[in-house]
Amino acid sequence: xxxxxxxxxxxxxxxxxxxxxxxxxxxxxxxxxxxxxxxxxxxxxxxxxxxxxxxxxxxxxxxxxxxxxxxxxxxxxxxxxxxxxxxxxxxxxxxxxxxxxxxxxxxxxxxxxxxxxxxxxxxxxxxxxxxxxxxxxxxxxxxxxxxxxxxxxxxxxxxxxxxxxxxxxxxxxxxxxxxxxxxxxxxxxxxxxxxxxxxxxxxxxxxxxx
Ligand code: C5P
Numbered sequence: 142x143x144x145x146x147x148x149x150x151x152x153x154x155x156x157x158x159x160x161x162x163x164x165x166x167x168x169x170x171x172x173x174x175x176x177x178x179x180x181x182x183x184x185x186x187x188x189x190x191x192x193x194x195x196x197x198x199x200x201x202x203x204x205x206x207x208x209x210x211x212x213x214x215x216x217x218x219x220x221x222x223x224x225x226x227x228x229x230x231x232x233x234x235x236x237x238x239x240x241x242x243x244x245x246x247x248x249x250x251x252x253x254x255x256x257x258x259x260x261x262x263x264x265x266x267x268x269x270x271x272x273x274x275x276x277x278x279x280x281x282x283x284x285x286x287x288x289x290x291x292x293x294x295x296x297x298x299x300x301x302x303x304x305x306x307x308x309x310x311x312x313x314x315x316x317x318x319x320x321x322x323x324x325x326x327x328x329x330x331x332x333x334x335x336x337x338x339x340x341x342x343x344x345x346x347x348x349x350x351x
Pocket of ligand 1 (some may be wrong): 147148208227228230231232233260261262263264276277278280292294300337
C-alpha cells in the first residue's frame with residue numbers, strides 16, 4: 142500500500158472579510174482520483190479547497206481555503222507520500238492586502254486591486270520528488286499540447302493530463318495524458334469516476350498488495 146497526495150478544488154483568496162477571488166473548479170476530478178486510488182487499496186491525503194462534495198470514505202481529508210493554506214497542508218503530507226496528483230485549480234494571484242474591514246463602495250470611483258502571484262504548489266512538491274510520481278493537470282484554451290508539455294518540464298512532472306475548458310464543472314470529460322518521453326494517450330470521454338480509474342492505471346499505479 143502506498144500513500145498519495147491529491148490536491149483538489151479551487152482556492153479562495155480573500156479580498157476582505159466577505160469577498161474573495163476564486164474560479165469555477167468543482168473538485169470532481171480530484172475527488173474521483175482520490176476515490177480511484179482508495180479503490181486500489183492505497184492511502185490518500187485529500188487536500189481540498191471549498192467544494193460541494195463529500196470526501197470519499199477513507200481519505201485523510203484536509204479542508205483549506207487559500208493557496209497558502211493548501212501549500213502548508215501539502216508540504217506537511219508530502220514526506221510520507223509516494224506521489225502527488227495536483228488537481229487543484231489554485232488561484233494564480235491573491236490580493237496583496239487583505240482588508241480587515243469590508244471595503245466600501247465609493248460612487249463613481251474606480252477600485253484597483255493589487256495582486257501578488259501565488260506559489261506553485263505542485264512545482265514546489267515536484268522539485269523535491271526524487272523518484273516519486275508527480276502528475277499535473279492542465280486546462281488550456283489554446284496551444285494545448287505544447288503548453289501542457291512546457292508545464293510538465295517547468296514543474297518537473299512525470300505526466301500532465303490535459304483537458305479542454307469544457308471539462309470544468311462537467312460530469313463527463315476526456316483527457317490527453319502526456320509524458321516527458323513523447324508518450325501520448327487518449328483517455329475517455331467517460332464519467333470522471335471512470336476516467337480517474339483509467340488515469341490511475343495509465344500512470345502506472347497498480348492495486349496495493351494485501
Ligand atoms: O495553473 P496551471 O495550468 O499552471 O496548473 C497546472 C498544474 O499545476 C495543475 O496540476 C495545478 O494543480 C498545479 N498548480 C499548483 N499551484 C499553482 C498553480 C498550479 O499546484 N499555484
